[in-house]
Each structure stands twice: as C-alpha cells, then as structure tokens.
Amino acid sequence: MVDVAVTLREVAGHATAALTDGELLRGLPRAPAEGRSACRALLRATTGRRGLGYALTGGPLVTLAAKAGAMAGAESLVVRVLATSLRLRIAAVAVDHPELAEDPMIARLVDAAAADRDLEAVRALRALLKDRGAVRGLSRLAPVFGEVLALRALLDENPLNDATAWLIATGRGRATADPITGISNRAIAVLDTGEGAARRTDLSDAESARLGDRGSLLGFLGNISVIGPTGRILVQSVQGPDGVVRHVVQVPGMAGLLDGDSPQDLLGAFSSAVLDSSPYSRALARAVADYGLPEGAEVALVGHSAGGAAIMNLAQDSGFCARFTVTHVIAVGSPVDFKRPADPRTWVASVTNQHDIIPTLDGQGAGNCFDLNPGWYVVDYYDSTHLFPLCHRLEHYIDNLARDLPEARDHIDDRLAPYRGRVVRSQAYQLFDRAPDPAGFPFLTVPTYSLDGAVELPIRCRRGSALTALFAADREAVAGVLEGTGFGPLLVAGRALVAVHAAWNRDTSFGGYREAHLGVVVPGPWRSPSLWPDLLRSAGRRRSGSLLVGSAVDTEAVRAVAPRLWGGETHLEPVDVRLAAGRARVIVGDAFTLSGRLGPFLPVGDRDLVGYTAGTGAGTLRSCVRVRGPGRLHPLPLLRLTAEPGSAHPLAERVRALGLDGASPLLSLSSPARQTLRDAAVPLHPRDRPPAAGEVSPSCW
Missing domain, CATH: 2.40.400.10 (Acetoacetate decarboxylase-like)
Structure with a gap:
C-alpha cells in the first residue's frame, strides 16, 4: 500500500511537471484541439476531487500551489492511499496487541486522527491522559505511536510537517521535524554544542565491587547499570579465549533533563538521536583516545537508550573506524534505525521493547512494515509490562534478556565470543560538552611555595x-x-x-x-x-x-x-x-x-x-x-x-x-x-x- 502511494505520487508529479514545463503545450500548434483536450483531462485528473485529488507537484510555483491547496483542505489521492496504509498498519499491530482495539480511549484517539477531526483528536488525547495519566497513556499508545503521529501530520492542514509524515510512513529516513508542529529537529539539536571532552574518574569501592570480572552481554549491561545515568561511561579491556586483548566501551543513557556541562542530558539525548555526530559521541571518542588503545585495536560498543544512539554515531565516524576496528555495536532501547556503521564488517544488534517510546523517536516503532536493516540482528519484543518508563529501564531489559529472551541473549553472546574472557583493565570517564576548567581555575591557580617544608602556601x-x-x-x-x-x-x-x-x-x-x-x-x-x-x-x-x-x-x-x-x-x-x-x-x-x-x-x-x-x-x-x-x-x-x-x-x-x-x-x-x-x-x-x-x-x- 505504501508503494502504491509512492508510485501514484511520482506519476502525478511527472505528469504535473510535464504540464508545467510545457511539453504537452508544445504540441498544440500541430494538434490544437487534441492538445487542449489532453491538458484539460490532465488537469482534471491531477487537481479534481473525482480524479487523483489535489496532487500538484513540481517546480516552486506548483509546490506553493500544492501547499496552498492542502491548507485549504484539498485532498490528494496519494495522501488518501498513504493514510489507508497507516490505518492498515495500526490494525496489523493490534493483532499482536489486542489491548489497542479493546481500549475504547485508544480506539477513539486513533479513529479521530484517521478521520482528520482535529478537535476530537485533541479531546481524545486529553481524556486518555486524564484517565490513565501521561505515563500509562503513552505506554498504551507506544506500539502505534509513530503511525498515529504520521497519520495526524499527513491529514492536518500544516504543510510544515508533511515531509516528516512521509518519512515516517515510507521508512525512507528518520523524522526531520516534529510531527505535530513541523519545527525542524535540527533547529533544536544545534543547541547542543561542544567539542566533547572526557576526564578519568574513579569509581567508588562499592561500584568497583559490583563490576563484572568476565565479559558477556549481561555482564556489560550490568556494568552500565552499576555506573548508572551519572554522566560517566566505562571502558574495559578483556582477554579473549584466544589470548588477544580486546576492548569494550559501555555507555549509559540520559543523565538528567538539562545540564550545561554534560552531553548526557535531554538535549544531548535528542541530538544523538537526530544527528550523525554530537558532543556525546565526540566525548566518547576522546575517552577512547585517552584510554590509549593501539592502532587497529578491536573494539565493541554497548549502549542503552541515548547511549545506544551515541555509540552508533561513533561507529558512523569514518575517522574513528580508520583508527580502530569496531567489531560489534549493541544498542538496547535506542533510536538507531537510520544510523549505519562506517565499517560494513561491524555486526549490529538492536534490542527494543515495543512499549518503550524512546526507540520510536527516530520515527519508526513496532508497527513499521519495513526491513530497514537486513544485516542487523533485531530483537523487537513485548512483554506483560506495558508501563513506560519502567519498560525502558536498563534493569528491565536485563531481566527480559535473562528470563524471557534466552535465544536472543545466547545468539548475541555467541557473536560476542571473542570478548568472553577475563577483564584485565577498567577505567571510568566523566563526559563533558566542553573541556572543563582545571580544579579551582582561575581563582585557585596561583604560584605556590613551601613554608619550611611544613605546608605548601x-x-x-x-x-x-x-x-x-x-x-x-x-x-x-x-x-x-x-x-x-x-x-x-x-x-x-x-x-x-x-x-x-x-x-x-x-x-x-x-x-x-x-x-x-x-x-x-x-x-x-x-x-x-x-x-x-x-x-x-x-x-x-x-x-x-x-x-x-x-x-x-x-x-x-x-x-x-x-x-x-x-x-x-x-x-x-x-x-x-x-x-x-x-x-x-x-x-x-x-x-x-x-x-x-x-x-x-x-x-x-x-x-x-x-x-x-x-x-x-x-x-x-x-x-x-x-x-x-x-x-x-x-x-x-x-x-x-x-x-x-x-x-x-x-x-x-x-x-x-x-x-x-x-x-x-x-x-x-x-x-x-x-x-x-x-x-x-x-x-x-x-x-x-x-x-x-x-x-x-x-x-x-
């Protein structure tokens, strides 16, 4: 259905462009009657309500006319086909998630969005959030969250969010703007500035005691849970079964809402998801450089939530991949569908819970019908816990992998076999948007001298x-x-x-x-x-x-x-x-x-x-x-x-x-x-x- 909509859009576009460029009009002197008749028929087909709908596309003037028609409420056949596709996808997801169809409030919201009833959709969403609360309401809606947003953006009169609706609906790329307002994601992400920096830091004795001493999937995820969302990451060296020492970068998710110093705040998480490079990924690169890996060293990257997006950005960095061999990338609960490692040999695993909203931030959720990454190992599952953010917590993912997903866990562990050995070195790093001032700078940065060897003054x-x-x-x-x-x-x-x-x-x-x-x-x-x-x-x-x-x-x-x-x-x-x-x-x-x-x-x-x-x-x-x-x-x-x-x-x-x-x-x-x-x-x-x-x-x- 999506392909049909895209094809119709392309046909209408070519026909309108031909009319606009005058290819048909140039035939009028040779056959004026037939030419005028063809032009009228084409115009009726591309703009009439009984034809293809208001499907103008082409040059700047035609595009402006198309947007004006959309704002006036004119409908297009391709939009109708694409909206039907989204409705069918929502229905398909409801087969695996019967609570969507059984929940009258969810059904009311979906029906209102699909019928282009703005006021009713707002009332339905308000009623849902009031009755269930924001957390439970969004958790219920999570499996079709992207589709509902795309449907709403496609059918409203706001031309600024149309491109985002098409990207979500066709799976051709990450969402470039907010589906509701149409505000560009880059306009927000560019606020997250900084060259990225990392400083060595010591873990507490209690934290060090809880770190795993051998490499494994659950061990690495457990380490991320130990350091927690505190603005820190962990780099470890593991001696594999073959005696070769390899290295694992372990990266947690968002550390707070707004922090002017840390790249792990809300703004950093957003920019990591929608950009290919961010202060978070650049800080990771500086931490690895400080760790002192030899050229060509084998590195595995493991991350949760925003940390998963950040490690994928690091894997996309051709300069980083030229210095080191990124063998594995494992992202858990992360929006990474449209990120691609620079090295085609890198093995990628993505683990997402279908009720977790965070992985849908790039525009693709559980309801998508696309095989976006045929070479990846994708674990897209759901369990009885539908409550967000509980289902997004790393501890919940660890529990799912340990108890409910043994096949997926064993498969990833098998691929991580070179890293399943004794941990021989661990170093934590505190990450920053920009290199921090030395301690006490500038006030405490003064010349010192010794007073009779008793005290430094x-x-x-x-x-x-x-x-x-x-x-x-x-x-x-x-x-x-x-x-x-x-x-x-x-x-x-x-x-x-x-x-x-x-x-x-x-x-x-x-x-x-x-x-x-x-x-x-x-x-x-x-x-x-x-x-x-x-x-x-x-x-x-x-x-x-x-x-x-x-x-x-x-x-x-x-x-x-x-x-x-x-x-x-x-x-x-x-x-x-x-x-x-x-x-x-x-x-x-x-x-x-x-x-x-x-x-x-x-x-x-x-x-x-x-x-x-x-x-x-x-x-x-x-x-x-x-x-x-x-x-x-x-x-x-x-x-x-x-x-x-x-x-x-x-x-x-x-x-x-x-x-x-x-x-x-x-x-x-x-x-x-x-x-x-x-x-x-x-x-x-x-x-x-x-x-x-x-x-x-x-x-x-």
Whole structure:
C-alpha cells in the first residue's frame, strides 16, 4: 500500500511537471484541439476531487500551489492511499496487541486522527491522559505511536510537517521535524554544542565491587547499570579465549533533563538521536583516545537508550573506524534505525521493547512494515509490562534478556565470543560538552611555595563554608582587652565592633579542618580609613581588619603552622561549624557557642578577610584570606553567643571580658559555598609598628 502511494505520487508529479514545463503545450500548434483536450483531462485528473485529488507537484510555483491547496483542505489521492496504509498498519499491530482495539480511549484517539477531526483528536488525547495519566497513556499508545503521529501530520492542514509524515510512513529516513508542529529537529539539536571532552574518574569501592570480572552481554549491561545515568561511561579491556586483548566501551543513557556541562542530558539525548555526530559521541571518542588503545585495536560498543544512539554515531565516524576496528555495536532501547556503521564488517544488534517510546523517536516503532536493516540482528519484543518508563529501564531489559529472551541473549553472546574472557583493565570517564576548567581555575591557580617544608602556601580551599557575626561591644571593655597591643577599636556610634569568624574548610591543599577566631575590628595600624569604603575593598587594598584576641582549630597540623599563618595563641579544640536550613551553629570546645536562626538575607559577594596580631616575637603581623563565592548578608540575625558556664577556657574568658556573653550580633555574613586562598602572615617593619602603650596615636583612637 505504501508503494502504491509512492508510485501514484511520482506519476502525478511527472505528469504535473510535464504540464508545467510545457511539453504537452508544445504540441498544440500541430494538434490544437487534441492538445487542449489532453491538458484539460490532465488537469482534471491531477487537481479534481473525482480524479487523483489535489496532487500538484513540481517546480516552486506548483509546490506553493500544492501547499496552498492542502491548507485549504484539498485532498490528494496519494495522501488518501498513504493514510489507508497507516490505518492498515495500526490494525496489523493490534493483532499482536489486542489491548489497542479493546481500549475504547485508544480506539477513539486513533479513529479521530484517521478521520482528520482535529478537535476530537485533541479531546481524545486529553481524556486518555486524564484517565490513565501521561505515563500509562503513552505506554498504551507506544506500539502505534509513530503511525498515529504520521497519520495526524499527513491529514492536518500544516504543510510544515508533511515531509516528516512521509518519512515516517515510507521508512525512507528518520523524522526531520516534529510531527505535530513541523519545527525542524535540527533547529533544536544545534543547541547542543561542544567539542566533547572526557576526564578519568574513579569509581567508588562499592561500584568497583559490583563490576563484572568476565565479559558477556549481561555482564556489560550490568556494568552500565552499576555506573548508572551519572554522566560517566566505562571502558574495559578483556582477554579473549584466544589470548588477544580486546576492548569494550559501555555507555549509559540520559543523565538528567538539562545540564550545561554534560552531553548526557535531554538535549544531548535528542541530538544523538537526530544527528550523525554530537558532543556525546565526540566525548566518547576522546575517552577512547585517552584510554590509549593501539592502532587497529578491536573494539565493541554497548549502549542503552541515548547511549545506544551515541555509540552508533561513533561507529558512523569514518575517522574513528580508520583508527580502530569496531567489531560489534549493541544498542538496547535506542533510536538507531537510520544510523549505519562506517565499517560494513561491524555486526549490529538492536534490542527494543515495543512499549518503550524512546526507540520510536527516530520515527519508526513496532508497527513499521519495513526491513530497514537486513544485516542487523533485531530483537523487537513485548512483554506483560506495558508501563513506560519502567519498560525502558536498563534493569528491565536485563531481566527480559535473562528470563524471557534466552535465544536472543545466547545468539548475541555467541557473536560476542571473542570478548568472553577475563577483564584485565577498567577505567571510568566523566563526559563533558566542553573541556572543563582545571580544579579551582582561575581563582585557585596561583604560584605556590613551601613554608619550611611544613605546608605548601597559599593553602587553597576548594570547598568550604563560613559564618562571620559582628557584635557591638562596650568601648571601655574592648579597650581593656586591647591594652598593650598598640591598637584601638574602630568605633561606630560610640560602640566598638567585635567579630566572631568560623569556617569549615572541607577540601583544601592542607587537608580538611575547621577554625574559629575572635577579634576586635580595628581601623588599621596607622591612618584611619573611611569605614564603609574600606570594608568593600579587597584584602590587598584594605587597611581595617580584625585584631585577633583568640583562635581555635581542630587539627594539630594546622595548629602547628598557625603562628606563621595568623600568629597569636591558637588552641587545639573540637570546632563544629554548621549552616543549614536558615540556621547556624558554631561550637568551640568548652569555650563558647554561637547558634540560632540566621533570618532573612540579602545576596552579596563573600568578603576577603584581613587580620592583625600584636605582641608576637615578630612584632605585629598582618594576614589575609582571599575569598571567592556567594555570600548572604543577614541584617537581623537571631543568633546568640554564649560562653560555656563555669569554663576557664581563655576564649570563654575573652567573650566575658568583652561583655558579649549572651549577646546577639548586629548582622552576620554566611557563605554556604566558597573558595579561599590563605597565605602566610606578613610581619610589619619594626619602624612601622603601631605605637606602644602610652604613645600618642591619634590615628588609632
């Protein structure tokens, strides 16, 4: 029936083209009456409703007239024949899937689409989805999904989707546009850009323990299930029964809806299905190149869902096939009907569940009547599970192959005989659309140096969090704490400012550690700056800072180098720093606790830190912490600072001496995710030291 429709279309096209080009009209001078009669008969046959229908085709003007006629509702015989073909195919599929004919909602939708009743078709689809839900409704419709879409596209008045309808109905190529709107697939797929990149990554101990140690179909699919849709792939080397080492690339499906970094997202899955090359397949090629295979090495490609489309794109890459010998391609639940390996010797197997919608995304589903790939081993089956996406899950396919499809499983395993041996090497790769920046680039990419062999500076924190709380304190109480340091407090409305800073440095170049500092905000050792402009400056240009009056860390390694990092007395104490769900908690051993609700916030950038320490053997020290990351300014935090009752810890006594036991901060700055660079403290030159106690220092006081 499809061939008849195509033939009628070609005959009508040739006849109309002949009329348009004037071949018949040139005969009019020799036999004008007969010529005019022939032209009229041909026009009636190609445009009349009682003839072939509105079947104009040919040059640009005739094509425009044909589209205009279609939009006006004119029907063509070839369209009628093709629509009849699609209806017959739906009926044929219903023989194997009686639930299609028995389900009144499915039957109503198919009948409405076949009868060109737009409003009724929309209502039928809406009723189906409302009654069964999107998942169950589409699962029921899956075996004839492509045919229903093609039928709808063929009979509507939208000329943009006609080419797609013909491609689906005739099996001559993958769908080039959305069957509903006619929007080109390439217009969407081109949004998936990138040269593709791959980086080696380690599997967890639990994942490594679950990997198969011998090659087999179920073993390779099981490995894909282990790494899961996480943006990773697995490359393994297998020593075959003949002693030759061959290699297997194992590729999972879609990892998420939209991910600007991973080619395994929804956009990557779509472009892999409708294009011959995508960032996904290019990233696979880079992973194989990094793996270090010798020229001509034998490679098998195994993929599920979008991973199956990606490995077929890799097998289509003539450059890749020139470097390596792609012996096998096994795609499970993938839209690969119109992809062809560059090497004709490549053996291809496609395994699809007829209720799985994903393999139909290229326009061909269970109902097609074409032998599109006579050289492939195609397993197109169905089971009692009609629910999508359950029937698309790799674990479901594995279970079907293990329990319900032993013949298919054994046949594929027989073809994989060269790969049925001991696994001698495994390497996982994380894939990217584009090569990612090095860790911490550019902020943490700085020159480093060794501090007496004890630590590499600056200490680079790749992932951390912090809380800074600013308290108002009595001027006289603060002056008593600062006595002999040569510094005076920075005053605001007659009150001094005291800062409590705590940080959890989870991942640093010196290991993970927590720290807490208590300091008085000072204007700097010399000239007093304007407060607010100075606080907004970076650490390299800032004069004001915190004069540290006590510090604590939770690791001995950091405490040992603390005199060179910020100076002063540093205590080794358990430090707990928590920021979660709008609350904060800082506990410093048996010294003090700062906890409560953070309250509403304004988004700001996190701020660099400047610290001073006085009274050390090296004189006054200035230390800086450069910070990058988002911050949250909380103008009305509901926090409370309390010294541990009865504690004689120096930090607890400092809190009491400053009059802050039980106090709440004026404001706080939280940073749930940040990066930092901490360098060594710099001693100020003795000639430039702050004035000693009793010396005149109008700039500080």
